[in-house]
Amino acid sequence: MTITARRRSTGWSAYSDWANRHRKWLFAGPAMLFVVLLIAFPVGWTLYLSLTDAHGSVRRESDFVGFANYLDVLGDTDRFWPSVGRTAYFTVGALAVEMVLGMCIALLLWRPFRGEKWVRVAILLPLVATPVAIGMMWRLIFDPNIGFANQLLSWVGLPAQPWLSGQDTALPTLIFVDIWQWTPMVVLILLAGLTALSDEPDEAARVDGASTWQRFWLVTLPLLMPTVIVALLLRSIDALKTFDILYATKGKGGGSFHEVETLNVYAYGLSFDYNDYGTASTVLILFFLLIVAIMFAVTYRRKGVNR
């Protein structure tokens, strides 16, 4: 103890010198190693499985089938392409509304007002609530027989809707749920961006006689663009991968007609409900490529905007 406590003693100071010289990787190493270990092997294995006909149990012998799975999946207009379409529909639909609504609410909250704190708490609550529990909550509200949604419709004289149980209404209903839960995220990000903006350009435009509308489109929005892109990027990563509310409200296979089966739900079902690992891995590889392509497209646009 006394030896290590004295800084001059050779043993300790040698360790200390070594640690300080290598602190860059000593600090970053463990976290990177953890992530790489948990990703590299699974991704490699998924790539391998996507080239085999593995099913039933991963321990079972499986045959190498080359790109047969990819051809099968890419030619599958029954499950694969509809789930690509649903993923796109869900993501684009939810994001479009969330961005517009988020922007409106952020502008509404921008300048200080009394009771600001309470409004912020109110919009924070959906954001932190457990998605599975939220799914259950909306399941009750949208229940065709006893739900509050249809009760509300009957008060204003509209016909009852099947909501989550309808083949055509289930996905739009779930888009609504996603909007309810995640618009606050967009609001918070845009609000942070708005607060960081300098007042001067807006003031100058006002002095020059620009209308409120012109000031928003020509001054505020262009200045806010980097923040808008960040919000879009963060939200699209999560929206593409949405699983909890879909699985919690519709269960296996995205409902009996696969009406809410997105790529993530499809891949999960193939893996854990049908144990068709070969096909599942193929779908996942394609899904991952899609996500990377979208990320790339959005960040590429971002560079274009910054220039």
Next chain:
Amino acid sequence: MTATLTRPTLGPVESSPRRRRPRRAQGYRIFRATALVVVVLAFLAPLVWMFLASLKTNVDIYDASKSFVFTPTLENYDTVLARNNYLSFVFNSFWVAFASTALSLLIGVPAAYSMSRFTMRRSAVVVLMARIIPGVSLLVPWYYVFSNLRLVGGYSVLIISHMFVALPLIVYIMMSFFDSMPLELEEQAQVDGLTPIGAFLRITLPLAVPGVATAGILSFIFSWNNFMFALVLSGATTKTLPVAIFNFVSYASIDWGGLMAAAVVVTVPIMVIALFTQKYIVSGLTAGATKG
């Protein structure tokens, strides 16, 4: 009387230097107040509805005339907490969230520091990959490896998988926090004889406590809310709350009252945390948003 306390720059129109359009300013104020009330109602009403339903008997839930007027009962909470043993699931959720957050902070904060100070952007991307990759693609291999190690169904595998969610979050938040911290104090400390690691531990880290709190709280919430990993990797005794809720409905008919009580039990702890740590959560969620 309170009007005199508010600052003159209240609304965008009102702050107009030449005090034009007083009528429109008044109109905008009314519009804004109404819109704010609608926003708050839209976000809170469903949660209130969930809470009300959790206090109703199943007969009352089926009765439209008792939407708002009913005799509240705690029967559902009794069913959920006592008979379904939810307290043990509460403990599981808490323990997994706590342990995964603590361990992730332990390796994530120094990593973020190093990545910020040595501008290791490419290494940061490696960690952030964990956020982009779909979790399903990792679950089959993980399940295979961890079941061979006889870990599936235990706490350790849940903690590891939730750390995987927490780490990119912590690294992302802490990197933008360290990026915004001045270097001078650290450099001064090193001039005064501290080693670089010593300067990090004694000077930078204590100053970074708000950032660490932000990252820790968010990581706890994300772990508490995580469903997919626990759905596959947890066992009967290590089930976390979201999985327990999901299993609640996998049987024949739905006990709506019980289900809503269970949903309240899951969401209330996290909402209480959010109420008290609002500032940190917001700064964490918006970290890096203004840098572009």
